[in-house]
Amino acid sequence: MGKTKVSDIIGLMEEWAPKKFAYDWDPVGLQIGRPDAEISSVLVTLDVTEEVVNEAEEKGAGLIIAHHPPIFSPMKSVRTDTVQGRLVEACLRRGISVFAAHTNLDVAPGGVNDMLAEQLGIKETSVLTETYVEPLYKLAVYTPHDSVEKVREALGKAGAGAIGDYVNCTYEIEGTGRFTPSGGADPYIGEVGKPEAVEETKIEVVLTASIRSRVERAMIKAHPYEEPAYDFFVLDQRLEEYGIGRIGRLERPMTLDEFAKHVKERLDVPALRIVDGGCAEIRTVAVLGGSGGKYAADAAARGADAFVTGDMDYHTAQDTAALGLSVIDPGHHIERIMVGGVAGHLRKAAAERGLDCTFEESEIITEPFRFV
Structure with a gap:
């Protein structure tokens, strides 16, 4: 070792x-x-x-x-x-x-904000405010039938075709590829100067921008053709959302005072500050470690009853209460x-x-x- x-x-x-x-x-x-x-x-x-x-x-x-x-x-x-x-x-x-x-x-799945949400017993969480969008591509590559599995395997090992809990996701269409090798070519199929028609399979697979170069290299290495035909297309949809803060639901509703005591105990802080937004029952909760005051409006817009974050200043606290959102401020050190x-x-x-x-x-x- x-x-x-x-x-x-x-x-x-x-x-x-x-x-x-x-x-x-x-x-x-x-x-x-x-x-x-x-x-x-x-x-x-x-x-x-x-x-x-x-x-x-x-x-x-x-x-x-x-x-x-x-x-x-x-x-x-x-x-x-x-x-x-x-x-x-x-x-x-x-x-x-x-x-x-x-x-x-803070943004990473399983990072600081997920740790805080888990510690507070917040369930069914999602990102509070999106901060990063991973561009998504579709790769379409044409390969002869006898090389489909080899190319598919290479694409999967490079990370392409991962959608949620599924991996190696591809779509395949059969068709005919036509080409004529010119002088200097070393064709896998056909002869120089003679038109060729080959039954091929188009493999389509999605991938994120961060692995595009790796996937392209793996595909070219696995492909039997000297010059494989392929295209990358930019997609509008996203595979995963990344962002700051988390929002979810408590297992049972609490009053504001009950929830404040719950936060104090679970995060082991000697004291905390409370802003009463007038909500009789706390069930939907947003949490953001550090100084999260500027995200209070986002929490209110997402339907949070309470927002757990640190370093809330006086005027932001007033504005947040006016939105009907309660705040629990246990300090920055909860991180x-x-x-x-x-x-x-x-x-x-x-x-x-x-x-x-x-x-x-x-x-x-x-x-x-x-x-x-």
Whole structure:
């Protein structure tokens, strides 16, 4: 078994929460260190502080995976007499790399917002606000009958034809292909200079834009023709919706006060703030980790009775109540749920890939507020 590298763990994270899911202002990815550094342990944390870096060193972690990027705005200098400069220096001196998965992990299926929804017992969830649309293509390729299964298998292995819970989905039409090999050709069927007619099958398969190049290469490699005939068509429909926040239903209706106590207990917070939107019964709930005030109108439009999110400001709270939407604000720190969630996901994914690495959950509480 070879040594595990930082890039191996980044690969696991980006398969789950690819950068394309992140907002364009969000500096996700490897922020400190080098991808080829060898590691044996990873520390997962919500925030990166000097205390967390000390913890990583004590636990022998060569990589920190954080939700909140420690370098959020571009640094014009690395001065070690500043908080941010000292943090970067501490990581570099100790050979600790730092990788951030922020809004991409919020959007990713199974990510932060799904973790929060599950913890609160919200069922039948869907995306609250769409933020990313994966372009969808249809590939049509023409192949002789005796090569259909070989080409179909190659397309499926490359990821084409995956629709919901189904894989290797194709549609096939039989017809006649006509061509004349010209000088210099090395035809699989026919002779140079002679018109040829071949009974062929048109294979149609859908695929996402992110795998188009891979599917095209696999198809050409598996195809028997020197110059296969094929077309890509852009489709209007989508295979999957990606976005920020989740909305769903509680197993049973609650009053606002009952639901607030439920949130407080399930998210283990010492206090929370409540905005009463006047709804007598809470059944449909939207949740968005972090600062979700600007999505309150979306939650109301989707029919939510209550919206669980952090950092709600005074005027947004007033406007939200006027929409008839109640708010439960348990703070930004509830996103710490990602520590156990990410560590658990990576343990499983690393074991499946045969990576020799352990994953530690940070014990440092980075909540800056104290409640009295």
